[in-house]
Ligand code: SF4
């Protein structure tokens with residue numbers, strides 16, 4: 431029953447990961463995640479049959495369960511099994527409500543080992559979904575896009591924001607994955623995933639900005655203070671809020687890591703004097719950086735890499751994140767906060783972080799801030815001071831070939847502006863790339879979901895310049911992907927009509943040649959080439 435996983439950019443070339451993931455996911459964890467997806471499909475099929483609409487609780491449960499299966503989010507088999515049980519129990523509760531006989535016996539399963547669980551679930555049909563390679567490829571595109579959506583809607587839900595149309599799409603898309611659909615039907619579903627991705631990013635943008643204010647231009651320190659610190663990583667701003675409240679006045683500083691960096695751009699977090707800066711870079715270097723941080727580390731979401739002994743006792747997970755042997759901070763009670771006292775008590779016994787750099791990172795150029803600067807930007811375009819915008823959003827990763835993005839950023843002409851979001855920025859956000867008349871040459875909108883801001887900015891520019899089509903703007907897209915949220919962002923951009931996106935460092939392995947050919951023909955997607963060749967082509971508008 432070997433594992434097979436091809437959902438991220440670092441899957442082993444040509445074969446997917448078949449013995450152990452490059453990410454560290456082992457066979458059992460991979461198969462349990464497959465079972466969880468399969469359980470979500472079963473829940474969706476039952477929910478489709480409900481008279482009187484789909485309860486919100488179904489969409490929310492699917493969103494949480496799928497988030498568990500996003501790359502580098504949860505490696506804890508017990509937590510995944512608990513999530514499978516929760517999903518199957520919901521399915522059978524719904525089945526009973528419409529008079530159908532539940533086929534999941536919670537009492538019987540609760541005594542089963544993980545291995546029993548797996549075999550029973552697998553023999554009920556999970557392997558039957560992949561007859562035709564092209565259909566499987568289209569289904570993968572939908573599933574991975576929906577996994578990214580799941581992460582975004584979970585963050586919005588934590589802040590009390592929901593969109594039942596998105597939740598209903600979970601049921602429609604997951605139910606569809608369990609059925610025999612034609613290539614045309616699946617292609618339509620891919621586009622609908624893109625449309626829903628735009629909605630989900632808009633929802634999360636609304637949740638974040640209404641709760642914490644519109645991001646403003648901010649200079650974030652990368653050095654360290656003299657007090658012990660807690661490092662918070664991942665994407666969940668509500669966790670940060672609870673942590674900042676609970677650490678106030680304790681003598682502990684709070685630092686962001688990786689995708690939590692953009693939290694500094696929100697007005698609501700600026701009043702916390704102990705919220706001192708950002709430590710380190712992108713997710714994949716965390717083993718070195720967590721070791722030298724010296725204090726507790728909180729992973730609120732992806733991306734976790736295999737945990738080293740040197741910081742194992744200092745690392746905690748929360749939310750949908752999980753890792754065997756790490757302490758997990760439970761959900762917050764209704765209307766309350768999560769309890770981070772274990773981290774705070776531990777921090778008091780720790781040394782301050784060891785300094786690994788000492789500079790600043792500037793960001794906060796989400797749509798509201800950039801549109802406030804619109805006159806300046808438009809004048810610079812009209813005068814020729816800005817020749818081109820290059821969107822370099824997405825993910826970072828381990829592979830050396832990602833040096834391409836550092837080189838493109840360094841070698842782009844001085845009259846270009848880089849628009850970024852997501853952890854891809856760590857390839858160039860500490861370089862001295864200068865500014866154009868006071869506008870920094872790297873405009874960081876925020877987390878990967880804030881790619882939505884980049885789309886809003888592009889649509890605004892289209893309107894200001896009176897253009898018919900977003901592709902007439904002097905904008906090129908040179909996107910880096912790694913995990914499924916980048917697939918979601920890509921599908922959103924395609925839905926918005928963006929053509930000619932460069933995608934790297936490699937095209938997804940789950941795309942068969944036929945499916946890749948459709949993306950090339952319809953949307954002009956292309957793999958990255960050489961640094962010089964791509965810069966020349968982008969400057970020429972290709
Ligand atoms: Fe391999 Fe990526 Fe799947 Fe991990 S998530 S097993 S690295 S394809």
Ligand code: SF3
Nearest residue numbers: 689733825852853878
């Ligand atoms: Fe990064 Fe994991 Fe994708 Fe949110 S933190 S962008 S890789």
